[in-house]
Amino acid sequence: MAIKKFVVGSFEDEQVLFPAVKKVRKAGYKIHDVYTPFPIHGLDQVMGLRDTSLHTAGFIYGITGTATALSFMGWVFTKDWPLNIGGKPHFPLPAFIPITFELTVLFSAVGMVLTFCYLCQLAPFVKKHHFHARATDDLMVMVLECTSRTNEEEAKAFLASVGAKEINVQVAEEGWWLGRYDKEQKLFENKTESSLV
């Protein structure tokens, strides 16, 4: 969590965005993120993001559920309170399958959604800086992070050359904070822009 300076440019068409991302990366700029109104397949690869491991987490949560259900029901019926139900076995595996399956799905789904929210920092009352209000409507917003070696003007010109519109510079908190969307909040002292670079 830190306040940083960003160069922001918007794209209207993903056909322009893809080559632009490639060129921007090739030119050595650091892409902070690209905000899009809908999932664009392949954009993550072009940006060089690694694949998510969320499925692996889901699998682990799932087998946790399987193990919990089987061991708990087994413990109840064989150790804690062995009931004789019509002379049937104390560990009737087929009769345990439905609940075992349901708990597998439940653990996996709940675990994955919580992990997803944790990784993406999503929760009620969480607020983040939005670089462009239309990033959830019809614009794909590319955000470059300014490092000590970035020349702002050059970066803006480069973005323009690859087809970006509405190019500007924003100083913003890159992480999240607790806040309301109907209120503007000052998270930091009004430092001059130059002192941040």
Next chain:
Amino acid sequence: MASLRYESQVRGALVTGEKTYHDVTEDIVRPIEMKPSRLWKIGFTISVLLLLFGVYSVYREVAYGIGEWNLNKTIGWGWDITNFVWWVGIGHAGTLISAILLLFRQGWRTGVNRAAEAMTIFAVMCAGQFPIFHMGRVWMAFFVLPYPNSRGPLWVNFNSPLLWDVFAISTYFTVSLLFWYSGLLPDLATVRDRAREKWRKHMYGVLAFGWTGSTKHWQRHEALSLVLAGLSTPLVLSVHTIVSFDFATSVIPGWHTTIFPPYFVAGAIFSGFAMVQTLLIITRKVLSLEEYITMEHIEVMNKVIVLTGSIVGIAYITELFISWYGQNPYEMAAFKNRYDLSTPYAWSYWLMMSCNVIAPQFFWFKKLRRNLLFTFFMSIIVNVGMWFERFVIIVTSIYRDYIPSSWSTYYAPTIWEVGFYLGTFGLFFTCFFLFAKYFPVIAIAEIKHILKKNGESFKEKMVEEESASVEKFAHEHAHH
């Protein structure tokens, strides 16, 4: 990239009219930002009144006991369990559309999945009321949970299908809710970011969890949707399978059959799709979403209805055949008590047969599949038929048990039994009206995602490519 956008012309456009991404946002979010219409207010008021009547009916049952209902010695399950199975069945279409059709990569699901999932959640909420209040002493309902208690601890019976139901329904509700809400996050953010009023900005700001649309988040979101779809697919099949076990594992003639799980699942999809049609035909008209929920969508769902209706028909005939083929006198008697016109409930059996098996056959005709009024009428017929299916299975199997002296009692519900049922309608439609007013009824981001592939204006451009020779087409697309 062109090859990624390729989509066969066999399917019609899923979004009609010349649309840009912004148009999609406008069209879907506009009803949320407008003042509620007169029609909405009237509908909402009726729903709330029904709900209140339901609350009073339930109050009667809780205060005075199960005797407020007309259940008797042989008919221990009557309207309440019929309604339970009916609502759970309806709750199957949403997850089927959003999960199974996602796995099969069916583009048409995007127009209808959001509303169908919402319908699923509300239907399961309604369904859950019935077994809970059927317990009689509802304040002890928590006894079905396996928690360490001071009675031993005495655990629940994990071998009982009724307990499997507790796990199945609650898991199904939770997973459907998570699936629905995680899909809603990006769209709620869309509403938030264009909101002008302060309260709206705040409300959707809270609801959208701070969604930004980051590429990494989208990547995880896609992975999450896919795995949740993969989990929901067997889940949706398991839920109605387990509901059917409530019957199939008991030794009651007419219930004790192995065909029940597939037969129940097909019936659930059948009735669920009918309910989706009922709701969407009204919704698309009232919110003017005809360009997103097109004739194409309606026709495809009608095809699913005729398919599942026929599967249900085969199941009915198989049941009859097996009861004769098995030559078990009790089994044969149970079925004779259904189809024999001289028995008191034969009318319900034949009503079920005509609504579920005969009526949907009209959908073999394309003209009728694409006729809105006829589809709407059929969607009601199917749900009446599916209600009677559960009524037939429950009541006609148990109203004549092994003691003929008790045969004379004719089971008909009391006003409070009917009131409870009407009350769940109130709950269902109250929730649906609120959803249709305050939430995007169509998955905005998903529509945008398919817009350039399946939108009418984009599809027209593909006609030329499609008519190209094989060599030319392969030359242009295959190497990508």
